[in-house]
Amino acid sequence: MLEVVGVDCDDTLVADWRARALRAFGHLGWVATLPPRFSGRRAVGSIATHRHRAGVSLAVAAPVDQLYTATELNEWALAASLRARDPARWATLEAMMVQAALEAVPAPALPPVLDEFAALERLARLAALEARPLLRAAIDRAAGLGLGWLLDDDDISFGEGVGHATYPVGGLPRMETVHWDALRNVPTALVTGSNGKTTTVRLLAACARAQGWHTGYNCTDGVFLDDRQLAAGDFSGPMGARTVLREPRVQAAIVEAARGGILRRGLAADRADVAVVTNISADHLGSYGIDDLDGMAAVKLVVANLISPRGLVVLNADDATLVRAAARVEAPLGWFALDADAPLLRETRASGGSTCGAREGRLTLAYGGATHDLGAIDAMPLTIEGSAAYNIANLAGAALAAIALGIPAAVIREVFARFGASAADNPGRLIRYGVGGLQVIVDYAHNPEGLRGVLAVAQQLASHGRLVLLLGQAGDRSDADIAALAAVAAHAQPGLIVVKEMEGYLRGRAPGEIPAMLRHALLHHGLSAEKLLDRGSEIEAARAALAAAQPGDVVLLLVHGHLARSDVMAMIGRMRSSGWRAGETLPE
DSSP states (O other): OOEEEEEOOOOHHHHHHHHHHHHHHHHHHTTOOOOOTTTSSTTTTTTEEEEEEEEEEHHHHHHHTOOOHHHHHHHHHHHHHHHHHTTTTTTTTTHHHOOOOOOOOSSSOOOOOOSHHHHHHHHHHHHHHOOOOOHHHHHHHHHHOOOEEOOOOSSEEEEEEGGGGGEEEGGGGGGGGGGGGGGOOEEEEEEEEESSSSHHHHHHHHHHHHHTEEEEEETTTTEEEETTTEEOOOOHHHHHHHHHHOOOOSSSSEEEEOHHHHHHHOOOOEEEEEEEEOOOOSSSBBBBBBBSSSHHHHHHHGGGGGGEEEEEEEEETTTTHHHHHHGOSSSOHHHHHHHHHHHHHHHHHHHOOOOEEETTTTTEEEEEEOOOOOOOOEGGGGGGTTHHHHHHHHHHHHHHHHHHOOHHEEEEEEEETTTTTTTTTTTTSEEEEEEEEEEEEEOOSHHHHHHHHHHHHHHHHTTTTTTEEEOOTTTTHHHHHHHHHHHHHHHHHEEEEEHHHHHOOOTTTTTHHHHHHHHHHHHHHOOOOOGGGEESHHHHHHHHHHHHHTOEEEEEOOOOOOOOOOOOHHHHHHHHHHHHTTTSSSOO
């Protein structure tokens, strides 16, 4: 994909750019050669253009062993179009491209050239040098057998988990020596959305473990096999997916796919049995050419392209953006909502489809022509006596995905009855403690919609005391996003807000810049300066919030860094074990 910013790319220029790319496709013989289960999808040799506020992007689909050549093709098509449009302005463009090539490789064997005949011949030579016919033959064989495959710079694997084999890209064996009959896929779910991804992943993983499967999953906290952490950090991108699907002990895989990973590097996996999109919110807009909710929905719904006609795409019927976008999804749809009898869910069941939602205080699942009662919602620990509406939605989406993976309703019901009772079930997400006369909630809410949801729970619990809130934001959010987060916080009328510096998440912002913006917005929305404290790190801010709390208060600690969260959890543990009471000096 090539993105152009700062150059006037009108329709005429884009059409010329596209036409040159298509002529290069023809010269290289790039045609649609995808296996039958991919029919109807974008094929090799196709082109997509996308206009956004900052410019325009043009993407080409190429064979998996021709991606460097495809990059060169796209750059040539744009550069040649620019020079043809304005020869005087772009007279030195070819020399600039050659210089860039020299900086990358001291003596490139095939330097860039703009003349079309010479450029097409250069691309053909590059394609021949890059070609790996054995790799393409192996992928075709795997796809023809219905096996998932995973490719990176070094390795190619066929099958998944316990049924996979991995080979070096440069050392593939002959096809007849591969034990294809020993390879297989494992039940696999993809989870994406703006909020609730990790909670849904953990719910599905718990259901899969209860089914008796060794379960691998990746999320923003790392890569896990059952209850064992294999890697720590944010693994919600393709590296996490590959790690899970190549783990030889995995019998079921639950893959979190975050927006950034999808836009930068794709999904890694080429198939899944189930995909879940939890919701779409105005988070990260303006990045990578995604300017609005419909654009964000298109990004998230990329996961639907991996689902076969025998699978299920699980979507949130309470999200109007997803409902609109669902018209583009070819795979079977299942819908969840807070109301099991919402019109879309009734229509879906009437046509034999799958739904899940709340009815008369109970979570009701309809699948395969049968209806299952999954239990009383207010008895499910994850819902905090039914007050956490967003977790009711997460439970409903997870139930649909779990049963579509082949997990019986009785197993799902048993998991939902206990999941969330222990802090280890869902670390950092709506974890509630009673300590020293306070109620303390540790959560990960990081955008206005997520904050609104957890604040509703905290406010209900704070009926006899103040709400004390820890607030910060990462530096890669826009000024408008930061202001919106502050507006939601101010609307809850907390008794105290401790504004924190997220020292590990500056992401290009100057130290102190985000806290200053949050403070300014909070004051603008009517909070008095006496209700605001500032601290320079997450752990210092958490200590300040707990130290300032009074008996009966609810303290909402929004903690985002992995190390900070571990420190906060350890601090709460010391407070509980020491018999600390609100108003006393915090234990070290």
